[in-house]
Amino acid sequence: MEDGAARLRLIRTPGVGPVTYRQLLARFGSAGAAIEALPTLARRGGGRPPAVPDERAALREIAAVDALGARHVFLDAPDYPPLLAAIDTAPPAVIVRGDLALANSAPCVALVGARNASAAACRFARGLAHDLAEAGVVVVSGLARGIDTAAHAGALPRTIGVIASGIDIAFPPENAALQEQVACVGLIVAEQPPGTQPLARHFPSRNRIIAGLASGTVVVEAAPRSGSLITARLATEAGREVMAVPGSPLDPRAQGCNLLIREGATLIQNAADVLEQIRPIDPRGVRAPATPFGMAPARDASDRDRGAVVGLLGPVPVTIDELVRQSGLAPAVVLTVLLELEMAGRLERHAGGRVSL
Structure with missing residues (x-):
């Protein structure tokens, strides 16, 4: 509990992101020692030390998460998802509710797309997710409207929902029942502390977790500038497969997918196409850093x-x-x-x- 509280204090400190967190622990060996060193580091950098949350705030967060039936999983924990840990910006801690084994014991595929998706695209996404789940794949998505909702519904119970809010906040509100269902039979993952509302700046961070958990990302329908294409770009940066479902050039919602295919994404027509792309990837082969937190x-x-x-x-x-x-x-x-x-x-x-x- 004491170590977890110290880690949370460091994670919630302004200016301490995923990369900085790794470097601080690599240099000082523990979160407590890193917190003590922050004033000296800030003074050498020519500024004021950041405001570190006190221990009581960290203990309140731990108690709140526990009361919700969830728990924190820290980056160097043995059950932290290995594919997520492999990306450079892996969250120092995630809050999970449900079956964490889904993120560790089976191939995962992210299925994302437009919130204002067409009926045909939603039907395709639901069927694709169902077929992937039947083949033993876990479907990861963001519990948003449109394609995300269809993906979770089709894949239940083999699905992971990654949210941009606290673990206790449902967004959009109409997906509250679906989010609870995913939490009960699948897995919900959040990076933000309980009570955090889904602000715009949280969604790109959420998208990197979606891409990081999966061996590959499938985009079903997306506009040229959309969060789904951000997820696809993050998947590319992480060295993961990027796949897209083609659409009519007359539909603006298909332009993003068609652009991805033109730029080299794999064209997807059914679950067999997805399975062909992800089968060679074995989570056990994920690279391991030389030290738990990279270069010191x-x-x-x-x-x-x-x-x-x-x-x-x-x-x-x-x-x-x-x-x-x-x-x-x-x-x-x-x-x-x-x-x-x-x-x-x-x-x-x-x-x-x-x-x-």
């Missing part, structure tokens, strides 16, 4: 090192590899300086391992 930052950096790294940074995002190359410093030293800047509130992280002031 160096123990310290000099003022000259800090000046060199800060001098290379600006408002335009740049890759960490480029910072290492141009500074001539060891990667661990660059990571240390970036960690200090982030704790000082002076650094912003972007997709693709890029950073900016």
Whole structure:
């Protein structure tokens, strides 16, 4: 309980994201030691230390989650989903309610698409999800309107719902009964603490979990700029299969899927096409980091090192590899300086391992 509370305090600290969390634990060995070091790191980075939640707040969250029949699963726990743990931005902790074995013992496929989907697309998604579940696949989706709803309904009980709110919040409200059903016979996964409303900024984070849990992502119907295409992009970045169902060029809701196919996604017509793409992927073969939390930052950096790294940074995002190359410093030293800047509130992280002031 004490270790879990310390981890939650660190996770809920402003400015501590998934990458930073890994680096802090790799360097300091425990969440408690990392919390004690935050003021020093922030001071070296030239800013004020972040406000760390107190232990009582963390214990209240643990008690609230327990009262809901759910639990926290931390990144280095043995039952943390291995495919999710393999992505660089894996959540330091997820809150789960239901059968976690669904995310660990069977191949998972994400099935996503438009909220305002056509009746034909919803029917196809429901049938595809049913056929995949019958073949032993677990269907992952986001419990949204349209395609997500059809996917969960077709796959029950072999389905995982990933939500952008707290584990106790149903969104949209009309899916409250479906969410409860998935929690009872399948699995619900949330990253946000209980009571959190589904804000717009939470949905891209939710989408990365959907893509991370699955061996492949199938997009059934999607507009060119939609959350479903974000999920497909995240799946590509994670090295997972991306598949799409073609649609009429006259239907704007099919343009996103047709674009994905044009760019190299696998065309899907039935469950057999999906199974052909995911069967070679074995979750037991997921790469394991050299340490539980990746590369540990160096123990310290000099003022000259800090000046060199800060001098290379600006408002335009740049890759960490480029910072290492141009500074001539060891990667661990660059990571240390970036960690200090982030704790000082002076650094912003972007997709693709890029950073900016």
